[in-house]
Amino acid sequence: MDHARGNPAGETSLTEGHAPSPKGAAKVARFRLSVSFAKAVLDRRTELGLSQAEVAERTGLSQAKIARIESAASFPTLPLLRRLAVGLNASLNIAMDAENERIAFIANPAA
Numbered sequence: 001m002d003h004a005r006g007n008p009a010g011e012t013s014l015t016e017g018h019a020p021s022p023k024g025a026a027k028v029a030r031f032r033l034s035v036s037f038a039k040a041v042l043d044r045r046t047e048l049g050l051s052q053a054e055v056a057e058r059t060g061l062s063q064a065k066i067a068r069i070e071s072a073a074s075f076p077t078l079p080l081l082r083r084l085a086v087g088l089n090a091s092l093n094i095a096m097d098a099e100n101e102r103i104a105f106i107a108n109p110a111a
Contacts, residue, residue: 033096034072036103042070044088044105059087 045055045066052066059066060083068074069084076084085092090105 030075031072033101033103034075036101037076038070038072040092040103040105041066041084041088044090045070047107048088055084055087059083 041055045052050058052070053063055061056063056066061080065074069076081092085105088105089108091108093102093104093106095102
């Protein structure tokens with residue numbers, strides 16, 4: 001078994017050769033993006049040693065909203081992205097194409 005791919009070696013997927021519906025592909029892409037963003041927020045918060053409540057206070061959001069973002073249950077708007085970047089004292093870098101997305105908060109230089 002090829003554990004890295006999650007299927008027995010040489011076996012094909014039931015969906016192989018079938019393209020996902022545009023709606024289904026869009027849902028998968030949105031979910032992947034939400035998970036990538038959630039991980040970036042959690043990583044930066046952890047790097048700073050902050051609790052969700054502390055990030056909430058810095059951004060003017062609720063702790064529950066931060067929890068939803070970190071669990072990929074909420075997809076932020078552009079103004080919310082700015083609030084998070086400022087609250088996490090970082091620049092938000094997003095690079096994406098059809099297959100990949102890279103999202104990272106890059107620490108602002110000490111003032």
